Structure formats: C-alpha cells, structure tokens
Amino acid sequence: MTETAAFLDSATLAFIDLETTGGNSAADRITEIGIRFWHDGEVIDEWQTLLNPQTRISPFIERFTGISNEMVADAPLFADIADTLRDKLDGCVFVAHNARFDYGFIKAEFRRLGQAFSARVLCTVKLSRRLYPQHRRHNMDTLIARHGLPTVQRHRAMGDVEAMLAFFETTLTDKGGEAVEAAVRHLLRRPSVPSHLPTDILDTLPQAPGVYRFYGENDVLLYVGKSTNILQRVASHFSGDHNSHRGVRMSQSLRHVDWTETAGELGAMLLELRQIKTLSPLYNRRSRAAKTLVSIELTESDSGYLQARLVREIGPHRLGDYFGLFRSVKDAQRALQGIAAKNELCNRLLGLEPDNDGPCFQRTLGRCQGACEGEEDVTRYNLRMQIGFHGLRLTTWPWPGPVGVVEYNRERDRTDILIIYNWMHVATVHDEAELADLSLSSGSVTFDLDSYKLVVKALMARDGHKRRIIELPAVGSPDVLMPDADA
Structure with missing residues (x-):
C-alpha cells in the first residue's frame, strides 16, 4: 500500500458545519454544530447540538436558518460542550465548506474561554476548485446541482454536513481515490510559518482582497501590505520569497497578523497607502507620508514671458493650474533644471538663478536663447515653455462633485x-x-x-x-x- 493511499485509509475526517448569528466570528456566536466522522470509506459517528448563543438571533438569520430564539433558549452554552467537542475533534482533519468561516468561529469560541484550538483543516471549496478547475462556481448549492447530490435541509448544520460528505464521496467515485488523495495532501500541506506565530495562522486568512498587518512584541506595527489574495500574499512572505536580511529580521520579530478585507484592488491599495502614512510601520520605506508637497505654477512676467515659481499651497480644486508634485524643493528644482536643459529655457525665468540685470548664466554658455534680455520672441518662448511643461500638468478633477x-x-x-x-x-x-x-x-x-x-x-x-x-x-x-x- 502506498503512502498516498494510506492517508485516507488511516485518517479520520470530521465533516463539520455551523449555523451562527452572523458572519463575524469576533462578534457573532454559534447556534448549531453538526459533525459526521468519516474513516476508511464509511461514517463511524455523528454528533450535533443546538447552542444558546447568549445573544439575539435576528429575524433575517432566523428566516435563513430556521433556528429561532425559542429553539436555543434552553440549549447548552458553548462552554458546556467545549470539552466534548475538543475530545471528538482530537486527531481528526477538520473538514468544512468555506472552512475559514467554520474554523474561525470554533477558534473564537475557544478563545472566549481562554483556550487555544488548532487542527489540520481541509476546505471542500478548495477541494472542488482543485479537482474541477474548469468550473467557476463552487458554492454548495452549485455542487448539489452539478453533481446531482441528494436534496438536504440547507442551512441547518447536519443537512449541510450531509451535502458536503456526499460531494466528497462523489469525488472519490468520479476522480478516483488516487486523484482525491493527491488533492487532499496538497491542500493539507502547510508552508512553514515564523516560530512565534500559531501554526494554523494560514487557515484563518481570507482568500480575498485587502490589507494585512504584521505586528511585533508589544503590538509594534512592523509592516503593512496589500494583496488581491491576502492568504496567498502572506504565505509568500513565509515561504522564503522575501529571504533578504530585512525579511529575515521582520520574520524573527513577528508575533501577530491581522487584516482588513476590501471588495477590490483599488480599495486595498488606498487603504494600504493611508495606513502606511498614518501608522508609520517600521519596515515600510516606500510610500511614507511626504513632509511637504511642492508644485510649479506658470505665470506671466511684466514682459509677457511665462515664468515658473514653486508653490506649496496647492488647491486640489484647481490642480490643472499646476505642474508636477514633488516631495521637496530640491526635487522640484531638479525637474526644472532638466526641462531647462532639454528645451533651452531661461534659468532666471524658471527661478533657478537670481533676478539680476543682464543675461542669465546659461545665456553666456549659449544655452538660453535670450528671453532674460528680452531678445527672444515672447510667443515663441512661451510656446516652448508650454511644450516643456506639458507632461507635468496635473489632471483637473473631471466631475462636478464627488x-x-x-x-x-x-x-x-x-x-x-x-x-x-x-x-x-x-x-x-x-x-x-x-x-x-x-x-x-x-x-x-x-x-x-x-x-x-x-x-x-x-x-x-x-x-x-x-x-x-x-x-x-x-x-x-x-x-x-x-x-x-x-x-
């Protein structure tokens, strides 16, 4: 018997589903748990219970699950069944559909009791994606329809467990034990994580856009990052993709990870920028807040020539009047020097030389065509100024309001x-x-x-x-x- 074949022969899979008062494990509570234990091709045990969530079940959730406040009024608290649940799950693979949700709620309930909980976690959504990559949707209703699974009482714990187990057994028939074994082993494979983090940290992270934050001792913020897939990106930090001296130091300091989900990439990028600038994490160098912003404004001199001046008071409502945004006066002057050299413009009119009588220094070198002395045609000079600065013009807000x-x-x-x-x-x-x-x-x-x-x-x-x-x-x-x- 091969090692691969031996895994499903020897492992016990606990197919588990929860019903809850909402979708936030930090604030909402469990109202029902259902589990079926599968070993070597057959169900060997099952266990279910309603739970008193110690909070009201909203009318929406009651309609969705069919579980009312009256039904759970005399049910046990999670604290009453915690030891039994831990014993039953001990040594099992924790299997759930969208496992992050169920696993996160179980961990949160144990955390409220001051206890840690961890298990190997298998998500049947990920299993479906791996075995049937040609399909886009992998929610339970879709799987029931796609594979012709038996009709069950949806959104009740044991009904959803029954559907999940039926899907798993269907994959064994459809794809064969070897293919399912390989997929399960791949999904259970854990990247190494920094030594001070929980070993199951990756099981809690969402595969969704958003921002993640790394903290060190005493909740010192080390790093803020963003991704369209938080789990994937954080795992890449741990897998050695960032194996620089800086990355190693950050990994050794890491004590805690948290995150904020967003609906899309733009929201994640904007949130990342704001948090880097306002929270000043230790290891983020790029995108730190600028101490000052400088731009360039073009005005007419008494002789009609366009001249440049640096401005620090930038009105966002009239950005189209400005050219370039710079983090310092030196950066702005460097840009002006480049424009002057490329377009043979007058350094004095660009504010790069003092306003003295006579020709500018660049004129004496033959690099200014005489605007400083009034010898160049005003229209021609101003056209060259407009061409030189065109690429730096800021974009005016195109809508009348927000x-x-x-x-x-x-x-x-x-x-x-x-x-x-x-x-x-x-x-x-x-x-x-x-x-x-x-x-x-x-x-x-x-x-x-x-x-x-x-x-x-x-x-x-x-x-x-x-x-x-x-x-x-x-x-x-x-x-x-x-x-x-x-x-």
Missing part, C-alpha cells in the same frame, strides 16, 4: 463604494442607500501625492478597464489638509 467608485466581490458578496473627490479618497460605504445621507463636510482629508497618482491612474485609464462610477451631488466638501511645508 463620485462613488463601486467595487464588488462576487465570491465574498461584498460591495465597497469608494467616495473620491478631487482625487482624494474621503470615505467608503457599502450600500448605495448610504449615499443619500452622505456628508463630506464633517471630516478632513490630506491631499497626498501617492494617492493622487493611484486614483488618476485608476479612474482615467484607457486600457479598457471599466469601473462603475456613481456621480454624487456636491453636498459639502471635506477640509483639505496639506502636508506641512515647515515640517
């Missing part, structure tokens, strides 16, 4: 509406009904170089990527904070 950029994640059934005004992300709501009561005047937002570039690229892209954008009335505007020029 807009809502809609991101929808079908797999997570999550909607984020990112409220953006003058290229600044000012709020996020999750339902169009919330837009009617939206007021932007009650908050403040900092105009930021990286966010500006990110939002312009996302909303003005010409690559065919279509975003749903809702135009909103101008119902007040947030206070705009600029980086402190004296910081």
